Amino acid sequence: EAAISIQGLSKIYKGGKQALTDVTLDVPRGSMFGLLGPNGAGKSTLINILAGMVVKTAGKASIWGFDIDEHPRNAKASIGIVPQEILFDPFFTPFEMLEIYGGLYGVPKAKRQSMELLRKVHLEDKANAYARTLSGGMKRRLLVAKALVHNPPVLVLDEPTAGVDIQLRQQLWEYVRELNALGTTVVLTTHYLEEAEELCDRIAIINHGQVIANKPTHELLQMA
């Protein structure tokens, strides 16, 4: 069974903008999957539907076997989302933030693994520093740790390296690779072919709300 399964998904926003048209795709378990497309293609809309933040117009989607309509709580528990924008209270420490989010997700105190998570993203030295003192790269890594607080099998990163310099981009790629190697299914959206090529074992190309290709990376590159 797929990590994420999407069938005939469409979205028309109020006002009439059709952001997705009959999107069908499966993300295999364990894969590093790239959703590649230009700005406005519909990538965020797709992610937001999976996250339960945007209501679809038609179609079906499931996460780790849980239909997002029939089993929304299980579906939500199976996915962690790393959003594009960095939004958190600058006066909490990374450790405090992970404890707070663990609570929000209903992870019992004894089962929280805040320090382990910080170690996973190489932020253990900053566990007790104010978030406002973290660099941009550290903040992004903290967002990754936060998305993993409830130990979901699927991690989705929305444009993880948008507006990030080349050095930091390489660093973020390394963390994402490590997480995938440890067993997390990873989906990332990007408008950089280079990024999808470098990281992903499978790439779906989305344009004007439609999937126009969906292939293993090496096959896709042969077509280019």
Ligand code: ADP
């Ligand atoms: P992205 O950075 O994913 O390309 P945009 O910068 O186009 O997204 O928009 C950011 C957010 O603003 C979107 O995720 C969406 O929620 C909202 N948005 C985008 N376009 C519109 C629109 N035409 N009307 C209302 N909200 C919009």
Ligand code: ADP
């Ligand atoms: P991407 O993430 O690939 O940049 P989006 O999913 O953000 O694309 O946007 C797809 C299309 O839907 C764009 O034309 C965008 O302007 C539009 N859109 C996004 N969010 C909204 C919204 N809340 N209301 C209306 N239109 C939106």
